[in-house]
Amino acid sequence: MPSRWRRPRFSGPSRWTITWTPSARCWTNTAIRSPDSNTGCGGWRRAGLADEPPVFAHGDYRMGNIMVDGRGLVGILDWEVGHRGDRYVDLSWPSVRAWRFGRDATPLAGVGQREDFYRAYEEAGGAPVDRAAVHYWEVLGTLRWGIMCMTIGQQFTSGRERSVEKAVIGRRVAETELDFLSMLDPL
Template sequence: MEQENDLGPRLARAFDRRFGVGHAVERLERLSAGASRESYIFEVLAPKGGRQSLILKRDPPGAVHDEDDPDNRFGADRPAEAAIVAAAHAAGAHAPAMIFCADDDDGLGAAFVMEALEGETLPQKILRDPALAGARARLPAEMGAALARLHAVPRRELPRLRTFRLDDHLAAFRAILDGYGQPQPGFEYGLRWLEKHRPPDEPPVFAHGDFRMGNIIVDTQGLAGILDWEVGHLGDRHVDLAWPSVRAWRFGRDDRPFAGVGPRETFFEAYEAAGGAPIDPEIVRYWEVLGTLRWGVMCMTIGQRFTSGREASVEKAVIGRRVAETELDFLDLIDAL
């Protein structure tokens, strides 16, 4: 079994191969966030002096691609994710700078190294820390502008990505529900509602896929970074426009429907002002319903990992218990439309 204390020397050798002999890696620490990928923060010391904080992101050794997770059906592998992050950084979309993507000779597995951005990532602190009150007020507009720049990234700057349209989302949910083995009447009703009321397709753009509170970095000035690009794909822009407003990602601040920090309208206006195509709020609300179903199906499949004995994780069990809560959110949304 791979030992984590071997990572430091392997990382140092990977830097030596690319940037010259004499690098050292210190303060290597695994980050707690991220259940399906491993993330480590560390400092690299250059041969001629200088120190930089960086992030290693990689697939766990022996990782198995789980098609029961709806996000895995259109997500990117680590080399593609590295190329996505580099393209988004070049577009000014608050992505970290990419340092390198690992190859087989590095012995790091499917991995890449990027800069570590400073700031707060925990939603509870972002939404409640008095020191971040000014930043919270700026977030809806800053996130709208950043998303418009992200959606404008030219395809020629991106790696080969999967295209995942609305019908692909609906088909994925149908396949997962049909294969679950237990009735989920609320989700079944909601899926039929989504199939009946689907809006017209739009030309696909580059979509982050998981653009929400919990995947951003905030400092006292506002938005400092966007994280977790592994479900980047080509698809409908509304997947990103609606996902931050799904109730789960407000973290208890239902009085502020956009990401727990403000009104949707401020976010929409900033998106359009930064060059994003005009927004129809009713279409966004449809995708918010779809996003709530997506989160519910994710809770269901994550919980099944625990109940099946595949993963003895309290975190998985707790998330699995949220299925009924999400089912109610889903039905309440439909009832309000």
């Protein structure tokens, strides 16, 4: 293989971590220090959002994991990341830009409008949807997808998995970074 095509060497786990701090209701980033770093939040808070009891969340609720036929919903696939958590994880994940596949005019999974989804959720018996909470979790979902892209890309660049799929997903890190940064202003 020509030297200009050699894979970068994987140097091990990143020193950059993000953790949820429940007592402060914020995310902590070990790589960033800000004027209010004494709060441990780096200025990025979940202030004003209500605490809600945890629910069982699917964790990957999006069009690729929903089965429908002429009668309607047939099944929901891929429960491996199901967990006890915030209901907004599942209410926001289908609106993460990566799942729109270029159809930004229909921000809910590239097929619909968020408001229609929230209304149907509420009418089916779900609690009222707090739009600020959904936006917050959509931002976190975008960050989550970016970290997933980076991790998957490292599987390819390290040589552990020689897969075009891993390389293509890893390439999406930059696009996800742009999506994430463009969402921070409203917070």
